[in-house]
Amino acid sequence: MTPKNYAKKLGLPPGTLIYTGKEKNHFEISILDYDENNFGEIQEIDVEASFSFKDSPTVSWINIIGLHNTEAIQKIGKYYGIHPLSLEDILNIHQRPKIDHFDTYNFIVLKMLTYNQESCEIESEQVSIIFGKNYVLTFQEKSGDVFDSLRSRIKAANGIIRKSGSEYLVYAIIDAIVDHYFLILEHLDENLEELESEVVSKPSLETVQKINQLKKNLITMRKSIWPLRELLAKLLRSEFVLESSVIYFRDVYDHTVQIIDIIESLRDISSGILDVYLSSVSNKTNEIMKTLTIIATIFIPLTFIVGIYGMNFAHMPELEWEFGYPFVLFLMAGMVITMIFYFKKKKWF
Amino acid sequence: MTPKNYAKKLGLPPGTLIYTGKEKNHFEISILDYDENNFGEIQEIDVEASFSFKDSPTVSWINIIGLHNTEAIQKIGKYYGIHPLSLEDILNIHQRPKIDHFDTYNFIVLKMLTYNQESCEIESEQVSIIFGKNYVLTFQEKSGDVFDSLRSRIKAANGIIRKSGSEYLVYAIIDAIVDHYFLILEHLDENLEELESEVVSKPSLETVQKINQLKKNLITMRKSIWPLRELLAKLLRSEFVLESSVIYFRDVYDHTVQIIDIIESLRDISSGILDVYLSSVSNKTNEIMKTLTIIATIFIPLTFIVGIYGMNFAHMPELEWEFGYPFVLFLMAGMVITMIFYFKKKKWF
Amino acid sequence: MTPKNYAKKLGLPPGTLIYTGKEKNHFEISILDYDENNFGEIQEIDVEASFSFKDSPTVSWINIIGLHNTEAIQKIGKYYGIHPLSLEDILNIHQRPKIDHFDTYNFIVLKMLTYNQESCEIESEQVSIIFGKNYVLTFQEKSGDVFDSLRSRIKAANGIIRKSGSEYLVYAIIDAIVDHYFLILEHLDENLEELESEVVSKPSLETVQKINQLKKNLITMRKSIWPLRELLAKLLRSEFVLESSVIYFRDVYDHTVQIIDIIESLRDISSGILDVYLSSVSNKTNEIMKTLTIIATIFIPLTFIVGIYGMNFAHMPELEWEFGYPFVLFLMAGMVITMIFYFKKKKWF
Amino acid sequence: MTPKNYAKKLGLPPGTLIYTGKEKNHFEISILDYDENNFGEIQEIDVEASFSFKDSPTVSWINIIGLHNTEAIQKIGKYYGIHPLSLEDILNIHQRPKIDHFDTYNFIVLKMLTYNQESCEIESEQVSIIFGKNYVLTFQEKSGDVFDSLRSRIKAANGIIRKSGSEYLVYAIIDAIVDHYFLILEHLDENLEELESEVVSKPSLETVQKINQLKKNLITMRKSIWPLRELLAKLLRSEFVLESSVIYFRDVYDHTVQIIDIIESLRDISSGILDVYLSSVSNKTNEIMKTLTIIATIFIPLTFIVGIYGMNFAHMPELEWEFGYPFVLFLMAGMVITMIFYFKKKKWF
Amino acid sequence: MTPKNYAKKLGLPPGTLIYTGKEKNHFEISILDYDENNFGEIQEIDVEASFSFKDSPTVSWINIIGLHNTEAIQKIGKYYGIHPLSLEDILNIHQRPKIDHFDTYNFIVLKMLTYNQESCEIESEQVSIIFGKNYVLTFQEKSGDVFDSLRSRIKAANGIIRKSGSEYLVYAIIDAIVDHYFLILEHLDENLEELESEVVSKPSLETVQKINQLKKNLITMRKSIWPLRELLAKLLRSEFVLESSVIYFRDVYDHTVQIIDIIESLRDISSGILDVYLSSVSNKTNEIMKTLTIIATIFIPLTFIVGIYGMNFAHMPELEWEFGYPFVLFLMAGMVITMIFYFKKKKWF
Numbered sequence A, B, C, D, E: 001m002t003p004k005n006y007a008k009k010l011g012l013p014p015g016t017l018i019y020t021g022k023e024k025n026h027f028e029i030s031i032l033d034y035d036e037n038n039f040g041e042i043q044e045i046d047v048e049a050s051f052s053f054k055d056s057p058t059v060s061w062i063n064i065i066g067l068h069n070t071e072a073i074q075k076i077g078k079y080y081g082i083h084p085l086s087l088e089d090i091l092n093i094h095q096r097p098k099i100d101h102f103d104t105y106n107f108i109v110l111k112m113l114t115y116n117q118e119s120c121e122i123e124s125e126q127v128s129i130i131f132g133k134n135y136v137l138t139f140q141e142k143s144g145d146v147f148d149s150l151r152s153r154i155k156a157a158n159g160i161i162r163k164s165g166s167e168y169l170v171y172a173i174i175d176a177i178v179d180h181y182f183l184i185l186e187h188l189d190e191n192l193e194e195l196e197s198e199v200v201s202k203p204s205l206e207t208v209q210k211i212n213q214l215k216k217n218l219i220t221m222r223k224s225i226w227p228l229r230e231l232l233a234k235l236l237r238s239e240f241v242l243e244s245s246v247i248y249f250r251d252v253y254d255h256t257v258q259i260i261d262i263i264e265s266l267r268d269i270s271s272g273i274l275d276v277y278l279s280s281v282s283n284k285t286n287e288i289m290k291t292l293t294i295i296a297t298i299f300i301p302l303t304f305i306v307g308i309y310g311m312n313f314a315h316m317p318e319l320e321w322e323f324g325y326p327f328v329l330f331l332m333a334g335m336v337i338t339m340i341f342y343f344k345k346k347k348w349f
């Protein structure tokens, strides 16, 4: 959960471009270029060919996939005037979500989370956003993201996005990511409900491990959402947001606050489930002990009594009595009944 | 406990009206229209017919039930000039309580809580309030609310409400909701007192589940009351409240603070009950173990001794002694007495 | 611990006077009227007769006992110009401690706590204070309070109280209440010390219940003292306190901070005692198990061996050996010694 | 740990001088009087004789021991113009550390802590400091303090103290007290290290009690150091400190922050030791249970089998077989081997 | 973990130079002197010889190893005009990380952490930095540090360091130290992952001790990183940083925030592992108890039955029956089957 590959970065000057992730297959640049009346979509464009969009008056969303290609990213950085420290942060996929304002661009890092249904783990991909007047650069580690419906919305001129500038596009990107967080919370909430019934019906050590996995997922989310909330608060306080966009960023800010609320509630509830689990295990141990104690307390003394009359002493008058055997049987029956009354009184069964 | 139906909202532009709740039966608009001297009440009015009340000089409380009718709500939104983001929040029943100020209206979302006596769960219904100079719109998910006595108070011209404006009506609505929170706290407090005696008289795994349910209810309340407190604090700090209303909003603000205090106390106390439960279970296990150990420690050695004299060796001189049998009985009685002294000394019984 | 009788208040307009307490026996107004040179004391005065003291130049302490008499309190409220919301708060004995400034008076609510030695519970009585230039009204639920020595101090002109105004009297009332909190803390501290030795000498389930009762008492105190501290901080920040009184209010403010410190310490210590209790119970279970295991491990195998020679096979050569019996006895003695060495090595006894 | 003797103070006017401590043996005033070139030391001076030092241009450190002598302290208070509330705080040895600025003097209360090696408890003595332009009064409850090396430093003109004013002396006094806190932390840290090895080598109930004592000591320290830190922060923010002294007070402020850090670390670590203890006890119970279960599971079935052939039925063919006895012995040996394999597989030994 | 050797410092005037560490072998001064075009490196230079670099226009990094040599450090302090309190802090290796601004220099203390793979403990070495216009003094306790790659970077003129001033060098030193913190976090994260699988596969008391060691390491890191974050925040707020350096210090500040996030996550996760451990131990005890109870509950009653027919009564008719023996065997088989059904129903196996 903590940074990997950090050894590679040790001792290098700040701004050295080192990719700290694992994915290294695919590099691709694709562009969505639009204004109120025009729309263009280009896939797999060359690095140099993409530069022309920077100063076009249309809004240009340049999406770069594949952070292992440090050369290409360096070229882009140079053309767009991106500070080496920003570039370093883009490539370091362990960067904490944050926003930095520069004279010519704004720089946002955040985490795109997806829920892996098989491993029940949350997977995180870093998305970095560089935006200026008429362009938005997004950097992703690998292909596949949560923006497909946003892209079709732009294509279909759905909502006000085609009438708005690059800032609104940045909002829409963040909103798509945050909306996905709610989807993950739905999964975690389902998990929790399953655990709530499992802990009562068939609690096992696996239940604890699942509770723990859930808690780890909540920790992962918390690590992404708290800095995202700070980021948005900082954005709202800054003078860099257009008056008309404030209401949208405030809306997504509200969502981050709500997500934090839900995460804290889920944490509290999952702690409660652990309490039920532990109580359930000690109750079971109790039950088992009771069974053992009842059986042992009834039969051990009886076995002792029959042992007495199994002794081979030459002189044991009881053995010769005509009703010695039934007498002993009655005696033992009496003892059993007494014991049972005693246990009933103690409410052991 | 977390948002459901979020999948429906994914990728849609902000302000798209999607109802995220379940209730879909009934749609109804009803109006209470009053000033100091006049009072009118209209039930089941048409959407369009309701528009005339917007600019009437009387205070008009327009209550809309049934959020699934997105068409009607869109119409209302258009007529009243409500921002699409506000409308979206009204329909999203998972919205966190909040207040937003717009130029022409103020927008409040909060949670109306009721206690379901059967399931011992708290049920939540979202109430959204839009208010301007002479009108107050309230949006509810389904019929049934906590405002009946408020309505009769208006009808009966009880208190100062008929002499006050729309802002005071908003206060009265919030106050009715918050007063109901105290009612729920009474239920939870009764629960707690029952649990406090149950945990001593007959603790069982169910007790832990009830404690847990109580804690979940407290979490639900906390999720509603903390943002409500923020909301009221923001309202009190804003310039949008008339000087004459401040004292009333401060009163209800005080109540939210008190509710938070009580919730925290109940949480602490319920944690204490769990401690008693766990101690009680380990005490019981202890008692059971003691019984087993006393019985086993007394009778297992005795059984061994009678086993000795049950052996069939040809040469066992004790078996031929005249007083061999009574001697062994005395020996065993001595052992029992010694054991009992030992256990007494150890304070085992 | 939470408000009772709230159902009565539901739906009523704010400022409706509903008494939410239980005590309904006694109603009485008594007055202490003084300045540097004069002193008068009147008991059981009529409501109307008490009004004349409002504008007298002497300091008039009008003490009203019996909140069930809402009529009388309404009259007083009317005469003194008390806002209906203040009157409502006076009658609602679950009001959170607070201070409100009005144009003509200041309004303080706080809790007078006393320790019930028999039930070991803290009892709370609400005291409301309304004060203006030359008068101080105090409202109590029932007779009996912590002000007796304050009254004799006034009578005896002890200290500077007779030379000071109504504000100093308010300070003296609050100080008397806060001083009593220390007395309660002494009781709780004694409790704690008893528990600390009980948990070592004879821990039982009752010990846990006592720890829990102590924690509940601390919660009760906390609920009274935190808002009282806020109240005093607000008072000190306000412009409504005379410069000469500030030092006295700061002194009592310091005390509330100290009380909070002590409460938190006591909480931490009582949690520690619970840890000792739980450790002590598991230690005991451990001891019991050890005894059982030692006895069972020694005698169960022996019983098996004597069982072997109790079998009735026709052909068992050992049974015929001359020294078969003593040989088996030696064998068993050897086994016992081995076992004891094993347990010694494992440090089981 | 909470105030004692509070009953004495109930109902008295503020500023009444009541000593709330226990030590009542010794009263003594001693004086250190110095400037850059002169040094004088007077022991056991009369109250009245000490007054002359107040206005002398040299720095006069007047140390008063024995708070039970309220008369003498009243006289001093009167001469130095000390407010009755300050005098009350000096005598109330349960006063929370604080600083108060008055027109003619500054008033500091703090706690001098020492570690009692025998009882392993921290002992606290209240030190009050009143200082003006050329004098510093210190009030202690009993003889013995941590200032001996400070006194010799003044005598030997070591460091800059002889060249500095009364404020620097106050700093030096506080610094001596705070330096002693580190010494106590060394003791507590040693305790902790012993406990860390004890919990592994020979854990017992005493270990828990020692952990608890350690936690109580940390609570005691926390109660002294947090207000001391506040006090110093307030001092640094105030305008009453000479520019040249700021750096020294900041240094001792840094130390209080560091002490708080260490205390919190020690608390966390001691909680960890408790976890190890509890795990160790449940591990042991586990071990004991395993031994019992292995023995019982092997021998109880065997005892049953030999019991079968101990029955006295007339018709039991096995008893007549020639190899019946060895056959049963082999059968039982087979059972034992099976059991042992089973336990091996389960990794029970 | 707390200061050692504090006894030595007791009572000494502030600014007395006492080294509180253990390492006392090696003293060495080495210098790196550079500007954009020149680079010089001097090892083992004399104290006095090093003074010439103070005012040279090149950036001079003077690295002093060996704090036991208080004399040399006093000389350096005198020449560079370092305040005695700063010198005292340099020698006190328990100093909390902090920054102090003086007129002629800035003073930073921080902790260089390294992970000892053998003991699994974090080792801390204090690094103090004094920097002025053209010089940077670093003080270390012993030889060996994390700056080797920084030195080669300077030598190789890698990055902008050779073009930048002393402030940038300070940044680079802090950055190297902070980068190393990430490396330690990688180790701790690996630890955690091992523990996560160990706790499931073969949990033992050692696992708890390892979890505890991990927690202690996290506490150690927290004690270093929180004040370091404060230090950098203070630096960023101050006017002492060149505009061009701000972005670099902000970058390293971001890292400290991220480290804090990770530490808190690791703490939460390690608490979760402890929960799994405890659950796993009680599950095991449960399993063991179940085995014992099943065996005992089946065989103890059977042993009683065979004991009955082992009695030697003269008159026991069953013993004479022809099918008495097989009848009893069938009876017992029936009992065993019943028991097994009972246990199956209870889901005991």
Ligand SMILES: [Mg+2]
Binding pocket: A001, A002, E189, E193
């Ligand atoms: Mg990991």
Ligand SMILES: [Mg+2]
Binding pocket: A009, A010, A011, A012, A013, A014, E175, E176, E179
């Ligand atoms: Mg670096």
Ligand SMILES: [Mg+2]
Binding pocket: A014, A015, A088, E251
């Ligand atoms: Mg970096």
Ligand SMILES: [Mg+2]
Binding pocket: A085, A088, A089, E251, E254
């Ligand atoms: Mg960076």
Ligand SMILES: [Mg+2]
Binding pocket: A093, A094, A095, A096
């Ligand atoms: Mg990261």
Ligand SMILES: [Mg+2]
Binding pocket: A125, A140, A141, A142, A143, A144, A145
């Ligand atoms: Mg992607």
Ligand SMILES: [Mg+2]
Binding pocket: A175, A178, A179, A252, A255
């Ligand atoms: Mg959204």
Ligand SMILES: [Mg+2]
Binding pocket: A189, A193, B001, B002
């Ligand atoms: Mg749910």
Ligand SMILES: [Mg+2]
Binding pocket: A175, A176, A179, B009, B010, B011, B012, B013, B014
């Ligand atoms: Mg959306």
Ligand SMILES: [Mg+2]
Binding pocket: A251, A254, B085, B088, B089
């Ligand atoms: Mg919204």
Ligand SMILES: [Mg+2]
Binding pocket: B093, B094, B095, B124, B126
């Ligand atoms: Mg909702």
Ligand SMILES: [Mg+2]
Binding pocket: B125, B140, B141, B142, B143, B144, B145
């Ligand atoms: Mg409804």
Ligand SMILES: [Mg+2]
Binding pocket: B175, B176, B178, B179, B252, B255
């Ligand atoms: Mg209300």
Ligand SMILES: [Mg+2]
Binding pocket: A261, A264, B222, B223, B226
């Ligand atoms: Mg919340």
Ligand SMILES: [Mg+2]
Binding pocket: B251, B254, C085, C088, C089
């Ligand atoms: Mg009120």
Ligand SMILES: [Mg+2]
Binding pocket: B189, B193, C001, C002
């Ligand atoms: Mg109650």
